[in-house]
Amino acid sequence: MSRIVVLGSGAWGTAIALALHRRGGHRITLWSYSESEAAQIAAARENTLFLPGFPLPPDICITSSPEAVAEAEIIVSVIPSEFLRSTLTGLRRHLRNGQFVLSATKGVEKNTFMSMTQVLSETLEPIGLLLSIGALSGPSFALEVAQGQPTAVTVAFSDPQIATLFQNEFSSETLRLYTSTDVIGVELGGALKNVIAIAAGVAAGMGLGYNSSAALMTRGIAEITRLAVACGGRRETLAGLSGVGDLVLTCTGSLSRNRTVGQALGQGRSLPEILESLGGKVAEGVLTTRAALGLARRHNIEMPITEQMELILDEGKDPREAIKDLMLRPGKHEQH
Secondary structure, three states, rough: OOOEEOOOOOHHHHHHHHHHHOOEEEEEEEHHHOOOHHHHHHHOOEEEEEEEEOOOOOOOOOEEOOOHHOOOEEEEEOHHHHHHHHHHHHHHHOOOOOOEEOOOOOOEOOOOOOHHHHHHHHHHHHHHOOOEEEEEOOOHHHHHHHHHOOOEEEEOOOHHHHHHOOOOOOOOOOEEEEEEEOOOHHHHHHHHHHHHHHHHHHHHHHHOOOOHHHHHHHHHHHHHHHHHHHHHOOOOHHOOOOHHHHHHHHHOOOOHHHHHHHHHHHHHOOOHHHHHHHOOOOOOOHHHHHHHHHHHHHOOOOOHHHHHHHHHHHHOHHHHHHHHHHHOOOOOOOOO
């Protein structure tokens, strides 16, 4: 029996805890940064704020105590990208050699342009801990994972034996894991698709049709792949679950917060108003857009859709002008 702590009590963290509990064979702890939030979830035995309607079994422990991570063999990190470094800095003295850390956050750190596993490694480096760090990503809406709907995702560690270990520990009749050793490819596919999902939402909010949506997704995966490969990822990874799979889900599914943000932008609403309406839920694509462009400029990679999304998000550019500028770019060969 593995002792697993899920760091982050949002919808995705709660869904992962429920999925692992449903599988059986684990002792599950759901950790919240907020003491009051942990107390509320524990009292209600339900995450009424982020994932209502799903009772938490009594043997899932709910806590905000940092000591909880010391007992874990496996730590699943679902901390939003902007809070990961500070949260882990507060927890790292409770970690110990030999633990496994799996990042399930789909984001890029906004100032350093690091992936989440890179942030984890850098934050732990000063205290000399030897932990195996990997990533989990793929098409997986939290609500559907909590419901127990069949879901397939990718787990990536540089050591294939550890990836296989997680595949065996986490797979169930409702959650299927495929293994990979391409950690950065899996991470960037999951993070960057959120930017394209905002673009797809903008197109929907403007009333554009299926042609526009298909073009955005196809050219979106092209620019995601260019950047991921420049960062050391493998092209074939981006053709899999954590690339095309997650992109299609997030660009088309009504449960996508990033698509919802884009749709509201396309309808003329302001970004602050839209983010306020999310009620504390995170749309990672808003921050990832800026970080992705910083990473692209570092590697001299062209990302025209992402560039237009930054102008819409940061400078209030009219989405119609953004679409027009994309359409009127100089002609290109499709493979570029």
